[in-house]
Amino acid sequence: MPQLVVKPDNRQLAFDEMRLSVYADRILNGLEQLSKETLLRGVQSKLRREEVSGEEISNAFTMSALELVTKEEPDWKFAAARSLLTSLYKKAAVNRRYKAYPEEPYGELYPLITDLVKKGIYREELLTHYTKAQIAELGECIDYTRDLLFDYIGLLTLSDRYLAHDFDGRVMELPQERYMIIAMFLMHREPEEKRLELVKEAYWAMSNIYMTAATPTMSNAGKKVAGQLSSCFIDTVDDSLEGIFDSNTDVARLSKMGGGIGVYLGKVRARGSDIRGHKNTSSGVIPWIRQLNNTAVSVDQLGTRKGAVAVYLDVFHKDILAFLDLKLNNGDERMRAHDVFHGVCLPDLFMEAVEARGHWNLFCPHEVKKVMGWKDANGRALGLEDFYDEELGQGAFREKYAEATANLELSRITVPAIDIMKRIMKSQLETGTPYMFYRDTVNRTNPNRNQGMVFSSNLCTEIMQNQSATVIEQEELVTKDGQTRIVISKIPGDFVVCNLNSIHLARAVPAGVLERLVPIQVRMLDNVIDINNIEVLQAQYTNSQYRAVGLGTFGLHHLLALEGIRWESEEAIEYNDHLYEHINYLLVRSSMELAREKGRYPKFAGSDWETGEYFTKRGYTSGEQEGKYVTAEQWRQLQQEVAADGVRNAWLFAIAPNGSTSIIAGSTASIDPLYELLSYEEKTTYKIANPAPDLSEKTIWYYKTAFLIDQNWSIRMASARQRHVDQGQSFNLYVTPDIKATDFLQLHLNAWKGGLKSTYYVRSRALTIEECESCAS
Template identity: 90%
Template sequence: MPQLVVKPDNRQLAFDEMRLSVYADRILKDLEGLNKDTLLRGVNAKLRRDEVSGEEISSAFTMSALELVSKEEPNWKFAAARSLLTSLYKKAAVNRRYKAYPDEPYGALYPLIEALVSKGVYREELLTAYTKEQIDELASCIDPSRDLLFDYIGLLTLSDRYLARDFEGRVMELPQERYMVIAMYLMHQEPAEKRLELAKEAYWAMSNIYMTAATPTMSNAGKKVAGQLSSCFIDTVDDSLEGIFDSNTDVARLSKMGGGIGVYLGKVRARGSDIRGHKNTSSGVIPWIRQLNNTAVSVDQLGTRKGAIAVYLDVFHKDILAFLDLKLNNGDERMRAHDVFHGVCLPDLFMEAVEARSQWNLFCPHEVKKVMGWKDENGRALGLEDFYDEEFGNGAFREKYAEASAHPELSRITVPAIDIMKRIMKSQLETGTPYMFYRDTVNRSNPNRHKGMVFSSNLCTEIMQNQSATVVEQEELVTKDGQTRIVISKIPGDFVVCNLNSIHLARAVPAGVLERLIPIQVRMLDNVIDINNIEVLQAQYTNSQYRAVGLGTFGLHHLLALEGIRWESEEAVEYNDHLYEKINYLLVRSSMELAREKGRYPKFAGSDWETGAYFDHRGYTSGEREGKYVTTAQWRELKEEVARDGVRNAWMFAIAPNGSTSIIAGSTASIDPLYDLLSYEEKTTYKIANPAPDLSEKTIWYYKTAFLIDQNWSIRMASARQRHVDQGQSFNLYVRPDIKATDFLDLHLNAWKGGLKSTYYVRSRALTIEECESCAS
């Protein structure tokens, strides 16, 4: 038993065992089924030295509580969180020089902001947009009791990755202050008369964990030395030396700021194609992908982790077979790129060929343009990738594919479609990728078809927006006032930007707050567009023209368990359908109301939003099916309002993977089933047990785990949701390593036929997959 407690100022106090009992009572308050004596035995066993510090005592409580976490007693994770929280309070109080009390653990907000602005940690806008009186009013809204919503892993993640520290790495910011600073920064450009109330509303949404902001926003909002606020980007590479190298530079600039990046390479000529008429001189796409691989490794994300890049290629591209082998662990290493992810863009016609066991032709996009002579209304040469089937089983792509296949002067490689599919599935079982991108389904439901086409997705397969390559127009020497400069002129393409946040379904739905929550979420997302710091100008331009956002969800399995709904059931499929219809209705209405206030997005005219095709295509206005939460009459009224007033955002709904921030919220990730009833987080010297959220004798029966679930039920739920999601879903397949090839193929065919726009990872217990941090909204 210790004799002395050493305080931070080196004062020595007599050890008082009663204080341990009082502290145990405090951290166990209102936590059912936890035994104080059991906790104290563990603490005393760890306090063996004669002299201990307060930090050692706190750590002993934390570790003892963690050791007691189990499926039977999951609430120990909250006891451990409270012990960690006490330690954070003490550190912040010492570092900021204020007196913390158990019932008043937070210091004053204004001095914190003032100090961190002066140190260059916070941005000046926090002081220029808000007066001291206003900041004091916002401080009065901070509710420390909401810190008790965190479990241990959630609080540890928030503390380690997101809370602001000074340049010596000392804790300065506490959880509720992080939420308030984010709210203040996202609202600082709002009109002065509304700014304060909007900041309060954003704080309400985040601090109650009804929602989470995406990782870049959580980490960077309000901070000066930080990256940008958008989650990820998609570039389309032009088939030119300038286009390829400029794209690599843009990728590097975004990667250094923490962005995840998708790169579409379907326009780049294939191996063996000609260059300026010289036959058989092109090396194809693989060397350029290897260059991107080197960029991912060498330009890391603000020194924290290597860059995250996904490359996409069409399944009718001549280089597709080599592309599918990119991440395999055998073969020629000069044809491998282990540090990028890859995805395949699949037309309906290919999937039909797989089912029919028929042949499939591969083409070079450069040769297709040169030989076929297809052009758009502006005389721009078109390739096969520039077409899609406007209807299921009928459309421009299959017509152009047939023309190309029949042309005697166009070279091609012919292989059985099923052989390509086998290569895809082999790679997926070994590496988790390639992702699957169903290009016809995506483009048929694209509400902005009038302004372009979607060629691929992002790093997490949930973003689907118009794309086009940036083209270098000219370079010239310009002399003015005796100064000579090189001026490069470019025609900006659609460089996709995704701005994300997500609803915590398991808190927001039972609380009945969706109607209040979604409008403030949409405003937060829309404001990110205006205050963001994106170095790549064409990305800035695209962001301003479409104002695309991606509101998502997480905690689906958590919610189903709370509602007593089994994953493998018709009830779950129907519940998904009605819930996501309601979310979509509130989302579109919120964007429409924001358009009334601030104006519609610049490319609204001619969109499916304006024509009403968006609503008709999804069956909202036909009257054939009445929603549980939204009536046909409500949809018809909204359709008229949107046609008249517009919407603020060209795309709105995208379900991201939510890896990190669902951990902070203490819920299940995204739309995924629970991985395990009791999972473990590995730390350097110990493991942290993490039981399923709200695990109890009641909910355990509804927590069937991912690898035990029939994936066809997951596909059916995803299909029900997809009708309401204008972009995509980060939808994972969980399969056993010994799955039969025919069963695996059936899953892919069912996903395609079910109208899914993409599938994300194929997960097997044998695989360890590193998630994209940026989309972890």
């Protein structure tokens, strides 16, 4: 055993074995089912040098606890977390020069804020909008015992990625302080008379882990950093050289700030199309996608990882076949873009052609506009991409497609629809993508369809909001006060912004706090819109006009296991239907109440919210599909209130992947089934075992893992949820590499027929997929 312990100030103390026992008692308090003797044996085996530091002793406890984590004894992950917590407390106390005690490990909040504002780490608003007395009051609300809710991987993720560090990399902020700073920053513009109560409410929601904020908000709120608070963005590229390069520049600027980007390229002319009358001169969309690929690699996200960009193209675009091969590892490398993700936009008519084994025509959007002569009320030329079917089996898109097909002046490529689908499925099994985006389903249920079209989705397929291209109007030399400048005038398009946070279902639902939780979540999201400063002005403008938000959920499988509900069951489908209707009702009501207080979103007039169609389309008011938690009469009452007072936010519900934040919360990701009962996080020199949340003799029977589940049950659950989600769901399909083509095709057909708006990755055990960090709300 060691003889000496070296303290952080270089003092040397005699090693006292009894202190190991006291420390073990502390981290096992409340975990009496775990063996103290087994833990101490592990610790002692790691302390064989004559002289050790206090940090080495802490690490020995942490690593010994981690080595004991199994499916049978999963709670060792909490013992490891408590050891890591103790180390964090000590480091923060040394770095901030205060004394930490086991019964009071946190320092005072006001000195922390003043010091980090002075150092340029925190934003000045934390001092200009709160008095010393108010900050002291908020400091009294910090409850360090809530740190015990973290398991080891959750706490490690939080401390490594989100807690504030000084410029020398030393930890300065502790977990509960991060939550309090987020709450203070998001509420700093609220009226002074209720600001503190709203801060306390937001802190309550986050610190109890009833919810999580999105990664950009978690990481950047209250910090004086270059990053912003929104998760991701969607751009629509204009069919012009200026528009294409402007879009690339905007992607670079947003990627630099940590945002994930979705880019719709369906308006860009195809390969072989004319340019200014010169035949066969266009190189099509692939070279521009390669430019975006280079941007994603070269302009990284705040210096931490390469940029994340998804590109979308319509299945009726002439370049679709080359597009589907973008990420394959064979063929012409000049036609590949391995660092972007891709998604394909599918109308009902195509899926019908696949099922009927019919033919499919591919067109150039530029030629369609030139030859067909379709125009909107303002005289703007329209392409096939500007139409959708208003009803299943009938509508404007199929009519325009038939017109284009019948026009012999219009060039096209005709292929069997099933051949395109085979290319899609081949790419999905090899690379996990393309994503599937069912454009007719999306636009039929778009509550703001009176204002425009939804052409594609974002990097994670859950955001579905109106889009349009930003167009350069003119460029001129202007001389004023003896200075000559080049002034560029642009007409801003709808440049989508994603503002996200998520409910921890497995904590919030059993605790019965949804009615209290959802209103503060909506307010937090709405405040992000006003606080955020987005460099790309059309994104800032769109954000202000629609005030769109995306409240999501995670921990669904965790919740079902706690409730004793099997994933593959009618009970699970019914449970999803009622639960998500309840959440949606609370969402709409919260946004309506916020509109009463602060005003409706500027483009509310004429929306499905105002006309009431939002409610009737979903069957809420008829009484024919009455839910367990919300009656038809309650919906009818809310419909009347929304018509009178509006809603604050044009879109409300979007279920993101929640990768990182669900890890922090110690739960299952998003709406996904559990991946493994015991998974492992790989570190440089060791592996960390991560058991399923709340794994026990009771819950293990309800944790059937992803690749063993019949995916049709997952599709049916997603279909039940989709009625209540005004945007989309990051819905993954889990398949084995040997899946039959007919079975794989049927999954896609079932997803489309079930009313899903998109599918995200096709996950196979043979694939390793790197997800968008920004969207992991």
